[in-house]
Amino acid sequence: MAEINVVPYIDVTFVLLIIFMITAPLVQTGVDVDLPQAATAPVEQKNEPPVIVSIDRQGRYYIDIGEQQEDEPVQPKELLVRVAAVLRNKPQTQVYIRGDHRVDYGKVVTVMAALKNAGVPSVGLMTSPLEQ
Numbered sequence: 864m865a866e867i868n869v870v871p872y873i874d875v876t877f878v879l880l881i882i883f884m885i886t887a888p889l890v891q892t893g894v895d896v897d898l899p900q901a902a903t904a905p906v907e908q909k910n911e912p913p914v915i916v917s918i919d920r921q922g923r924y925y926i927d928i929g930e931q932q933e934d935e936p937v938q939p940k941e942l943l944v945r946v947a948a949v950l951r952n953k954p955q956t957q958v959y960i961r962g963d964h965r966v967d968y969g970k971v972v973t974v975m976a977a978l979k980n981a982g983v984p985s986v987g988l989m990t991s992p993l994e995q
Contacts, residue, residue, distance in 0.1 A: 911929070911953050911955065911956050911957075912928075912929030913929070913956065913957040913958065913959050913987075914926065914927070914928050914929070914946055914949055914956055914957070914958045914959070915927040915934070915958075915959050915960075915961055915989070916942060916946070916958070916959070916960050916961070916974060916978070917934050917960075917961045917962070918960070918961070918962040918963060918966050918970050918971060918974065919963055919966070920963045920965050920966060922966055922967065922970050923936060924936070924937050924938070924939060924942050924974070925937065926942055926945055926946070928945065928949055939974075939977070942974075942977075943977055943978070943980075943981045946958060946978060946981055946983065947981045947982060950981075950982060950983065957985075957987065958978060958983045958985075958986050958987065959986070959987040959988070959989050960974055960975060960978075960986060960987070960988055960989065961989040962974075962988075971988075
């Protein structure tokens with residue numbers, strides 16, 4: 864009489880279940896950003912000028928889409944609308960955030976998350992070179 868031994872299959876199933884139970888809480892959602900080192904080489908720019916979102920010391924937002932000479936002050940909702948409009952016309956446009964080093968970290972993270980939700984594929988952080 865032939866029988867199928869299912870014990871090894873149950874063992875494998877339980878091991879996989881345990882692995883997924885352990886790794887699931889470790890995987891967190893968030894903004895995918897590679898934070899730049901301060902001593903890195905300059906980023907290679909494409910043909911289109913990048914969109915630069917600036918946050919000053921007081922937490923005010925500014926945008927530079929390459930058409931004007933100076934950063935233009937904007938409200939947070941208007942910022943997302945304008946960045947989304949630029950990306951609709953030129954999807955390969957790079958987006959950078961330039962935040963004052965004294966600004967609250969939460970402001971920078973909020974802008975990064977909002978840009979990701981607006982459809983920006985990747986967000987870069989601007990730094991200044993190290994003083995030697």
